[in-house]
Amino acid sequence: MDYTFHWRPVFRQLPDLLEAALVTMEVAVLAMLVGIVLGMLLAIIRMSGRRSITWIATTWIELARNTPALLQLFFFGFGLGAFGLHLSPFLIVLAALSFNNAGYLAETFRGGFTAVPPTQKKAALSLGMTLPQTYLRIIIPQVLRVVYHPMTNQMVWSVLMSSLAMLVGYRELSGETQFLASKTYRIFEFFLVTAVIYYVMVKLILGGSRLLSWKLFRY
Amino acid sequence: MEQVSVFTAFQASDLWFLTEAAGRTLLISVLAISIGTLFGCVFGWLLSVGRGLADATLGVFLDVFRSVPLIIQLILFYNFFPIIGFNLDPFASGTVVLVLYTSALVAAVARGGIDSVPEVTRRAARSLGMTYWQDLRHIVWPIGLRAVLPSWTGVALGVLKDSALVSVLGYVELLRASQILMTRTQEPFVVLIIVGMFYFALSFPISRLSARLEKRWQYD
Numbered sequence: 001m002d003y004t005f006h007w008r009p010v011f012r013q014l015p016d017l018l019e020a021a022l023v024t025m026e027v028a029v030l031a032m033l034v035g036i037v038l039g040m041l042l043a044i045i046r047m048s049g050r051r052s053i054t055w056i057a058t059t060w061i062e063l064a065r066n067t068p069a070l071l072q073l074f075f076f077g078f079g080l081g082a083f084g085l086h087l088s089p090f091l092i093v094l095a096a097l098s099f100n101n102a103g104y105l106a107e108t109f110r111g112g113f114t115a116v117p118p119t120q121k122k123a124a125l126s127l128g129m130t131l132p133q134t135y136l137r138i139i140i141p142q143v144l145r146v147v148y149h150p151m152t153n154q155m156v157w158s159v160l161m162s163s164l165a166m167l168v169g170y171r172e173l174s175g176e177t178q179f180l181a182s183k184t185y186r187i188f189e190f191f192l193v194t195a196v197i198y199y200v201m202v203k204l205i206l207g208g209s210r211l212l213s214w215k216l217f218r219y
Numbered sequence: 220m221e222q223v224s225v226f227t228a229f230q231a232s233d234l235w236f237l238t239e240a241a242g243r244t245l246l247i248s249v250l251a252i253s254i255g256t257l258f259g260c261v262f263g264w265l266l267s268v269g270r271g272l273a274d275a276t277l278g279v280f281l282d283v284f285r286s287v288p289l290i291i292q293l294i295l296f297y298n299f300f301p302i303i304g305f306n307l308d309p310f311a312s313g314t315v316v317l318v319l320y321t322s323a324l325v326a327a328v329a330r331g332g333i334d335s336v337p338e339v340t341r342r343a344a345r346s347l348g349m350t351y352w353q354d355l356r357h358i359v360w361p362i363g364l365r366a367v368l369p370s371w372t373g374v375a376l377g378v379l380k381d382s383a384l385v386s387v388l389g390y391v392e393l394l395r396a397s398q399i400l401m402t403r404t405q406e407p408f409v410v411l412i413i414v415g416m417f418y419f420a421l422s423f424p425i426s427r428l429s430a431r432l433e434k435r436w437q438y439d
Contacts, residue, residue: 003302066380066419067415067418067419068394071397074407079412160286163288166290
């Protein structure tokens with residue numbers, strides 16, 4: 001082994017890397033939020049049973065689930081250029097991740113809604129609850145219980161997938177690492193530190209979600 | 220002087236180029252999934268048997284592969300092999316990383332499958348005179364397989380799609396081929412749509428098949 005490790009350039013740039021990690025978190029969380037809203041919409045559309053609109057949801061879901069995330073990213077990055085749509089790197093990443101998250105979450109939500117028996121809704125209504133009350137106090141809490149863990153996993157995936165952003169020139173954690181690595185030629189060292197940062201981020205998300213689940217699902 | 224265009228439009232022969240590339244995507248995914256599943260089953264069995272000790276060692280090791288983006292793993296290993304004296308080409312190092320990644324994912328699935336078989340069922344098997352391995356082969360395997368086949372298909376599909384990332388190392392699989400074509404034809408939209416259809420054609424039948432198997436196995 002005639003390779004000498006040089007860690008100093010990495011540690012000198014550590015603040016930059018940590019800042020980039022925040023950017024990663026930011027874009028992953030944003031994509032997750034957009035994904036939740038869109039995914040909920042897709043799930044509702046798919047369950048509505050109206051042929052004229054369900055095909056949109058079905059196409060979206062199957063495309064998001066059956067093509068690589070990287071291809072989706074390239075599509076939003078390069079493919080939309082055919083329509084004269086040139087997004088900024090941030091928007092490319094956000095759009096692609098949201099598209100992907102929405103596709104996966106839609107199926108999760110659909111599973112969650114079907115897990116709640118329809119009699120629950122009827123019972124709540126017959127007890128004199130209004131429809132919003134029924135949803136807010138009876139249905140949603142039960143759905144949340146079912147979709148909570150898949151959603152946590154999706155959040156982790158969102159963070160991991162955001163690393164693809166380096167291939168469209170967005171400077172989040174991976175992009176920043178690649179930039180710094182090519183500047184200093186310490187590729188292995190830089191990417192090892194980045195791997196550690198990702199690992200810690202994922203563990204923080206999982207730990208945080210476990211803490212939250214204790215608070216949410218006490219009963 | 221006649222003007223010569225640097226770019227040429229998408230043509231029929233490019234479809235063959237993409238088909239070849241799809242073959243390479245399929246090759247690396249099948250390799251990764253089959254070898255990775257083999258290792259994953261062994262790891263899953265170790266995790267299930269070893270309990271606390273295995274969790275603290277093997278479990279943590281495997282968890283790393285699930286908590287670090289695959290693209291980082293690929294770049295890391297690609298740059299790590301030369302350090303320890305192996306000059307692996309993109310295909311070899313891509314395969315090694317994908318195998319490790321797959322086995323980490325399958326290990327969790329396999330462990331779940333083994334743990335899903337009730338303890339009493341296994342004790343019944345042993346008290347009927349089966350050896351440990353007979354119990355594993357004739358009792359745990361069929362019951363566990365049914366429980367985790369959907370998750371395993373999910374992993375396999377995920378690996379098929381994630382194999383696109385090997386393109387960053389320079390292995391010319393489907394996605395890399397699309398990049399080459401995009402550069403030459405300057406028609407990213409057309410190329411990406413076609414490549415998307417290729418991926419869809421590869422993964423959609425598998426997901427349908429597993430959904431059907433799942434439904435058929437549910438009622439007997």
